[in-house]
Amino acid sequence: MDFRSLLELLDKRGDLLRIAREVDPKYELGTLLAQAEKRGKAILFEKVRGADYPASGGALLTRGRHALGIDRPEDYLAERDSYRKLLQNAWDSPLDPETVDRGPVNDVILTGDDIDVTRLPVPWFFKGDTHPFITAGLGLADDPDTGFQNLGFYRTPIIDARTISVGASGISNLRRIYDKVKEKSDRMPIALAIGAPPAMYITAASRVHEGVSDLQTASAIQQSPVELVKCQTSNLMVPARAEFVLEAEVDFTQDLSHVMGEYGDSYGENTTPIAHVTAITHRKDPVFQVINGGMTPEHNNLGVILFSHLRLELLDHLRGSFPFVEDVHMHSYPPHGGARSRVTVAIDKSDDGQPQQVIDAVYGYKSGRFPMVVLLQRVVVVDKDVDLTNAYDVEWAIASRMSSADSIEAVESNGMLREGKSIRLRIDATVPMDMQAGSTRPTFADAGKYNLDQYI
Numbered sequence: 001m002d003f004r005s006l007l008e009l010l011d012k013r014g015d016l017l018r019i020a021r022e023v024d025p026k027y028e029l030g031t032l033l034a035q036a037e038k039r040g041k042a043i044l045f046e047k048v049r050g051a052d053y054p055a056s057g058g059a060l061l062t063r064g065r066h067a068l069g070i071d072r073p074e075d076y077l078a079e080r081d082s083y084r085k086l087l088q089n090a091w092d093s094p095l096d097p098e099t100v101d102r103g104p105v106n107d108v109i110l111t112g113d114d115i116d117v118t119r120l121p122v123p124w125f126f127k128g129d130t131h132p133f134i135t136a137g138l139g140l141a142d143d144p145d146t147g148f149q150n151l152g153f154y155r156t157p158i159i160d161a162r163t164i165s166v167g168a169s170g171i172s173n174l175r176r177i178y179d180k181v182k183e184k185s186d187r188m189p190i191a192l193a194i195g196a197p198p199a200m201y202i203t204a205a206s207r208v209h210e211g212v213s214d215l216q217t218a219s220a221i222q223q224s225p226v227e228l229v230k231c232q233t234s235n236l237m238v239p240a241r242a243e244f245v246l247e248a249e250v251d252f253t254q255d256l257s258h259v260m261g262e263y264g265d266s267y268g269e270n271t272t273p274i275a276h277v278t279a280i281t282h283r284k285d286p287v288f289q290v291i292n293g294g295m296t297p298e299h300n301n302l303g304v305i306l307f308s309h310l311r312l313e314l315l316d317h318l319r320g321s322f323p324f325v326e327d328v329h330m331h332s333y334p335p336h337g338g339a340r341s342r343v344t345v346a347i348d349k350s351d352d353g354q355p356q357q358v359i360d361a362v363y364g365y366k367s368g369r370f371p372m373v374v375l376l377q378r379v380v381v382v383d384k385d386v387d388l389t390n391a392y393d394v395e396w397a398i399a400s401r402m403s404s405a406d407s408i409e410a411v412e413s414n415g416m417l418r419e420g421k422s423i424r425l426r427i428d429a430t431v432p433m434d435m436q437a438g439s440t441r442p443t444f445a446d447a448g449k450y451n452l453d454q455y456i
Helices: 004-011 028-038 063-069 082-092 172-179 199-207 214-222 297-307 310-321 352-363 393-402 433-438
Strands: 016-019 042-045 056-059 108-110 139-143 149-153 157-162 187-194 227-232 238-239 244-261 267-282 288-290 325-331 341-347 375-383 407-412 421-429
Touching: 004 016, 004 042, 004 063, 016 393, 028 042, 028 056, 028 082, 028 288, 028 393, 063 199, 082 214, 108 433, 139 172, 139 199, 139 238, 149 172, 149 214, 172 187, 199 214, 199 297, 214 352, 227 325, 238 244, 310 325, 310 352, 341 352, 352 375, 375 393
Parallel strands: 016 042, 056 288, 341 375, 375 421
Antiparallel strands: 042 056, 108 267, 139 149, 139 187, 187 244, 227 238, 244 267, 325 341, 407 421
């Protein structure tokens, strides 16, 4: 399924709001998109002031829409480890993309003086932002370490009609690629696909898997080859059914510092090289995709996919040393912890020293390029009768079962998103061994015997 097919499906279901009134891309568009997200709706802005094209946001607002976008039932990704299973299946059975001579994205080709990225409906989201930002662009660049094209989310500030900067955070693959390439050259081709097939967004939000390309992964996820066409001004391959593609040449001799509202509801500064736009291609009657910035649902639901593998990976790691570990849950959704995550571990406790042993093991673990001590803000250990997937039940355990000052410890550590220090919490929310006799939680007797539906 491509992006416009998903929009058509959402429209038929009554999940797409159409706004005929002209909106200002500075503040107004993003604010209205946020209100549509709260109503669970996607939105189409038919007229955006100063732009030549309509804009749409919220198409990938929920897990259900991710599933619809890859032609699966709406509840396909509802379970806790569903993204991990989807990605693992794709990595186990990768599918090669298909090269085509021409695609819908080549319907209109703009080069030279016809290039003007300021005519795109790119929002300026927050008062503290320094630029309007492309947020739904998928960056494609050759990865010298893997030999594949890398695919990722890279926020892109608009500088002027023909100049952008494809942002790359310190933990991104693109930053690694930038550093590698500029050892040998001060130029690098890059492409930005906007309104690409939904499978590519799920892939871009996930980690890189050794030996399998991102485009093979996306093809396997959508169960059919992603169609690719060659760029007009470089040898990069881009999705033939994207709404827009921006082709550019990165210039490592000039940097831009830019600030934007972050994933975890704070501002973040980044400095990245500028890029000169060499071509814009798009479909007939294209729709420009927007993903709201900051701590908003569509942004966050895509962002947590990066850590979808961590729960089972961490569970296996802990059980290798601690057979009393019952379960692990990753609370990666930003409202639980800002830009960082919380891990909750349920144990079948037999010794008061076990919770701290588990906490040490969690913070000491490293998953690929992500040390847990940098990624996490809290590690909480609870007893096995606590529903660790329920944030309220975990908060109940913290409020009810911490019995001494030794149950909580704050430790300074390096921040994940910016230089400086931040606090990591170590919380033992288990019942002390000498108090367990009086700690049983009330339960309804024989609750499994009774079903309200049988009485109505």
